[in-house]
Amino acid sequence: xxxxxxxxxxxxxxxxxxxxxxxxxxxxxxxxxxxxxxxxxxxxxxxxxxxxxxxxxxxxxxxxxxxxxxxxxxxxxxxxxxxxxxxxxxxxxxxxxxxxxxxxxxxxxxxxxxxxxxxxxxxxxxxxxxxxxxxxxxxxxxxxxxxxxxxxxxxxxxxxxxxxxxxxxxxxxxxxxxxxxxxxxxxxxxxxxxxxxxxxxxxxxxxxxxxxxxxxxxxxxxxxxxxxxxxxxxxxxxxxxxxxxxxxxxxxxxxxxxxxxxxxxxxxxxxxxxxxxxxxxxxxxxxxxxxxxxxxxxxxxxxxxxxxxxxxxxxxxxxxxxxxxxxxxxxxxxxxxxxxxxxxxxxxxxxxxxxxxxxxxxxxxxxxxxxxxxxxxxxxxxxxxxxxxxxxxxxxxxxxxxxxxxxxxxxxxxxxxxxxxxxxxxxxxxxxxxxxxxxxxxxxxxxxxxxxxxxxxxxxxxxxxxxxxxxxxxxxxxxxxxxxxxxxxxxxxxxxxxxxxxxxxxxxxxxxxxxxxxxxxxxxxxxxxxxxxxxxxxxxxxxxxxxxxxxxxxxxxxxxxxxxxxxxxxxxxxxxxxxxxxxxxxxxxxxxxxxxxxxxxxxxxxxxxxxxxxxxxxxxxxxxxxxxxxxxxxxxxxxxxxxxxxxxxxxxxxxxxxxxxxxxxxxxxxxxxxxxxxxxxxxxxxxxxxxxxxxxxxxxxxxxxxxxxxxxxxxxxxxxxxxxxxxxxxxxxxxxxxxxxxxx
Amino acid sequence: xxxxxxxxxxxxxxxxxxxxxxxxxxxxxxxxxxxxxxxxxxxxxxxxxxxxxxxxxxxxxxxxxxxxxxxxxxxxxxxxxxxxxxxxxxxxxxxxxxxxxxxxxxxxxxxxxxxxxxxxxxxxxxxxxxxxxxxxxxxxxxx
Ligand SMILES: Nc1ncnc2c1ncn2[C@@H]1O[C@H](COP(=O)(O)OP(=O)(O)O)[C@@H](O)[C@H]1O
Numbered sequence: 001x002x003x004x005x006x007x008x009x010x011x012x013x014x015x016x017x018x019x020x021x022x023x024x025x026x027x028x029x030x031x032x033x034x035x036x037x038x039x040x041x042x043x044x045x046x047x048x049x050x051x052x053x054x055x056x057x058x059x060x061x062x063x064x065x066x067x068x069x070x071x072x073x074x075x076x077x078x079x080x081x082x083x084x085x086x087x088x089x090x091x092x093x094x095x096x097x098x099x100x101x102x103x104x105x106x107x108x109x110x111x112x113x114x115x116x117x118x119x120x121x122x123x124x125x126x127x128x129x130x131x132x133x134x135x136x137x138x139x140x141x142x143x144x145x146x147x148x149x150x151x152x153x154x155x156x157x158x159x160x161x162x163x164x165x166x167x168x169x170x171x172x173x174x175x176x177x178x179x180x181x182x183x184x185x186x187x188x189x190x191x192x193x194x195x196x197x198x199x200x201x202x203x204x205x206x207x208x209x210x211x212x213x214x215x216x217x218x219x220x221x222x223x224x225x226x227x228x229x230x231x232x233x234x235x236x237x238x239x240x241x242x243x244x245x246x247x248x249x250x251x252x253x254x255x256x257x258x259x260x261x262x263x264x265x266x267x268x269x270x271x272x273x274x275x276x277x278x279x280x281x282x283x284x285x286x287x288x289x290x291x292x293x294x295x296x297x298x299x300x301x302x303x304x305x306x307x308x309x310x311x312x313x314x315x316x317x318x319x320x321x322x323x324x325x326x327x328x329x330x331x332x333x334x335x336x337x338x339x340x341x342x343x344x345x346x347x348x349x350x351x352x353x354x355x356x357x358x359x360x361x362x363x364x365x366x367x368x369x370x371x372x373x374x375x376x377x378x379x380x381x382x383x384x385x386x387x388x389x390x391x392x393x394x395x396x397x398x399x400x401x402x403x404x405x406x407x408x409x410x411x412x413x414x415x416x417x418x419x420x421x422x423x424x425x426x427x428x429x430x431x432x433x434x435x436x437x438x439x440x441x442x443x444x445x446x447x448x449x450x451x452x453x454x455x456x457x458x459x460x461x462x463x464x465x466x467x468x469x470x471x472x473x474x475x476x477x478x479x480x481x482x483x484x485x486x487x488x489x490x491x492x493x494x495x496x497x498x499x500x501x502x503x504x505x506x507x508x509x510x511x512x513x514x515x516x517x518x519x520x521x522x523x524x525x526x527x528x529x530x531x532x533x534x535x536x537x538x539x540x541x542x543x544x545x546x547x548x549x550x551x552x553x554x555x556x557x558x559x560x561x562x563x564x565x566x567x568x569x570x571x572x573x574x575x576x577x578x579x580x581x582x583x584x585x586x587x588x589x590x591x592x593x594x595x596x597x598x599x600x601x602x603x604x605x606x607x608x609x610x611x612x613x614x615x616x617x618x619x620x621x622x623x624x625x626x627x628x629x630x631x632x633x634x635x636x637x638x639x640x641x642x643x644x645x646x647x648x649x650x651x652x653x654x655x656x657x658x659x660x661x662x663x664x665x666x667x668x669x670x671x672x673x674x675x676x677x678x679x680x681x682x683x684x685x686x687x688x689x690x691x692x693x694x695x696x697x698x699x700x701x702x703x704x705x706x707x708x709x710x711x712x713x714x715x716x717x718x719x720x721x722x723x724x725x726x727x728x729x730x731x732x733x734x735x736x737x738x739x740x741x742x743x744x
Numbered sequence: 745x746x747x748x749x750x751x752x753x754x755x756x757x758x759x760x761x762x763x764x765x766x767x768x769x770x771x772x773x774x775x776x777x778x779x780x781x782x783x784x785x786x787x788x789x790x791x792x793x794x795x796x797x798x799x800x801x802x803x804x805x806x807x808x809x810x811x812x813x814x815x816x817x818x819x820x821x822x823x824x825x826x827x828x829x830x831x832x833x834x835x836x837x838x839x840x841x842x843x844x845x846x847x848x849x850x851x852x853x854x855x856x857x858x859x860x861x862x863x864x865x866x867x868x869x870x871x872x873x874x875x876x877x878x879x880x881x882x883x884x885x886x887x
Contacts, residue, residue, distance in 0.1 A: 519755050523761050526761040526852065527764075530764060530768065530852065533852075536768050537764075551757070
């Protein structure tokens with residue numbers, strides 16, 4: 001029970017700790033999730049910033065290379081001296097190098113801004129005789145002596161005709177170079193050289209290749225806040241502050257992005273942040289976007305023109321990425337935890353189940369044990385046997401209450417403990433030397449000894465059936481358990497042979513008779529039938545049939561005779577008769593038979609035997625039956641001893657008829673008085689002889705007993721003795737009987 | 745109507761009576777034995793049509809013998825002879841498959857009648873078996 005409680009506590013404790021751990025794990029992972037998300041966002045934005053810088057750097061590199069190309073072209077004497085034949089060719093060479101960088105035209109404005117020589121991107125060369133306003137503006141910048149050797153990058157403007165975002169690279173042209181045709185440079189200002197650039201194409205070349213995260217992209221604005229590049233084509237050329245609102249399908253606040261553009265980007269600052277958007281690559285909905293931005297100083301830091309590049313990506317992308325990882329991690333954690341919990345619970349559960357089972361089993365066993373102990377104790381206490389435990393010398397260790405009845409007189413109070421320590425042999429005296437200290441040695445040798453023996457206890461004689469068993473006590477010492485059953489009565493009863501109950505009732509008897517008699521009668525009747533009705537039987541057959549009829553009729557006669565004698569229905573007369581005389585008459589009848597069978601007769605007839613009262617013929621029948629049995633038991637000769645005497649104690653005449661035959665087998669002994677029990681061949685015995693004799697003798701208040709030993713039991717003195725006891729005739733008793741009859 | 749009858753009874757007189765009765769009143773061939781232990785051998789060596797047996801015998805009891813005979817050939821009619829007053833055992837035998845019973849003492853007409861009936865049935869059964877075999881063979885040929 002105690003174990004159980006502690007076990008319970010352990011289980012509950014385990015449960016609580018598990019739950020706490022679970023919550024802690026959950027919270028820490030939640031917190032770390034938030035922090036990791038933050039970190040991831042920052043990290044992501046840093047990467048976006050790197051991308052933005054890359055865009056800025058690439059763009060600057062391209063513009064620098066364009067500047068270089070322009071400067072190199074400007075050094076060409078063909079350009080400087082406007083050598084008309086080779087001018088176009090020279091321009092074409094440069095164009096092929098810069099066309100893919102957004103250059104649409106190469107223009108050369110002459111000294112007075114009267115003529116413009118143009119090579120468009122398809123390689124077509126033109127001479128235009130008028131300058132437009134833009135050209136005039138740029139020419140003026142070029143005329144300024146201070147600007148010699150410099151390259152001007154113009155602001156972007158939208159071309160009215162093509163709608164393209166145009167910007168110019170301009171440089172003043174001086175005749176500083178020389179060649180064969182112009183061996184001496186004039187060093188005069190002769191106009192300017194310029195690239196007309198599609199800004200959008202230029203930027204797109206770099207920006208469109210940017211991919212941030214999965215779907216993030218870059219956009220670029222100029223210093224007026226105009227989109228030079230945006231993946232959404234409609235935005236290109238539009239004002240970044242107004243176009244978003246104009247195009248918004250969902251109303252969202254663009255305050256943040258506007259602020260970023262105004263305060264940071266257009267001020268040439270670099271940084272990362274987030275803003276609310278409503279568009280991402282065609283997806284229209286309200287979303288948070290991460291933004292990284294960096295300035296592009298086309299000339300040099302702090303000097304106009306300024307562009308700004310931004311790289312943006314939906315925040316959700318980062319979040320889902322992080323949370324995906326986190327979900328997996330959480331799932332993994334959860335699974336591990338679950339596995340641990342399951343395993344622990346099953347271990348605890350199994351152990352618990354096992355211990356419950358064990359406990360149950362133990363309880364049951366204990367109960368059984370207690371029950372069996374109890375049963376055993378009850379058995380010993382209430383047994384009608386003498387049960388005792390003695391040591392190897394016979395000293396009593398314990399004894400049951402019933403046993404005391406043997407040791408003390410009735411009405412004397414005694415308790416088992418009074419006998420403990422005393423020697424058993426001082427109470428039980430063996431009359432046949434079977435129960436002595438010697439027998440204990442035998443028990444120690446063989447483990448168990450069983451004996452049937454006669455003893456005297458407390459001056460009374462008993463027959464005991466005793467079993468002695470060697471046992472080992474709990475203390476380890478060897479002891480002997482004795483169980484003695486009082487079989488005195490049993491022994492006496494056995495001596496007195498079998499009682500009337502054994503005798504068949506008249507019903508059983510007649511059933512048996514009916515069967516016995518039925519057979520011969522059926523045969524006789526059948527043959528008669530044949531004889532009477534049929535003339536076809538041959539004389540031999542008739543003879544055979546008649547002989548058979550006779551035989552069967554004999555059988556019937558014998559059966560009926562015996563039966564009549566057994567039952568009381570036959571009339572009989574009671575007379576005062578002499579046993580010896582009746583015996584002599586029977587012996588005379590069989591004497592011939594004795595001679596033939598070579599049987600010696602020994603007679604010991606008591607001369608002064610009292611008379612009995614009985615039907616003499618019946619008494620003779622009894623003697624005849626028993627002597628006949630004796631003769632039949634000695635087919636090869638033997639000794640027949642007939643003895644009579646008076647048993648004064650019982651006041652009965654005793655007749656002993658003894659043979660030296662094979663004896664009666666133990667398994668037949670109980671049956672020989674049963675009607676129709678016979679071991680003899682058909683015709684020799686009917687099985688009624690002893691039944692009838694028993695009936696007659698008991699009818700007169702007598703008894704029939706027998707003592708028998710088979711050859712196996714006693715090789716020397718085998719044989720059977722029948723003892724018939726008949727009451728001595730007592731005239732006084734007769735009177736009483738008569739009176740009793742009258743009284744009735 | 746010829747046929748073979750086996751009679752088993754431990755009483756010699758009864759056997760003699762029955763065999764003489766059948767000899768003079770019928771055409772049946774009769775084999776008798778007082779020893780039930782002999783029955784298996786006799787069944788094996790002879791084409792027995794009917795078995796008549798006493799119910800009460802020392803070695804084997806009549807019902808046991810019937811069980812044995814039925815095992816060898818279920819179609820052999822088994823007639824039991826019982827003593828008067830022991831109808832119960834006769835009924836028991838009938839329940840277990842005996843063809844009929846005769847109580848002792850009996851009249852010869854009675855037993856002859858019973859045996860004739862048994863023999864008729866036996867003949868019919870034999871015929872039936874033969875016809876079945878023929879049918880079976882015809883079927884086999886057809887196949
Ligand atoms: N003197 C004896 N010796 C051996 N067996 C005997 C003796 N007397 C009787 N018996 C046995 O008891 C049985 C019954 O005897 P009994 O009733 O006289 O019938 P029966 O003599 O007709 O068999 C006998 O069959 C025999 O086995």
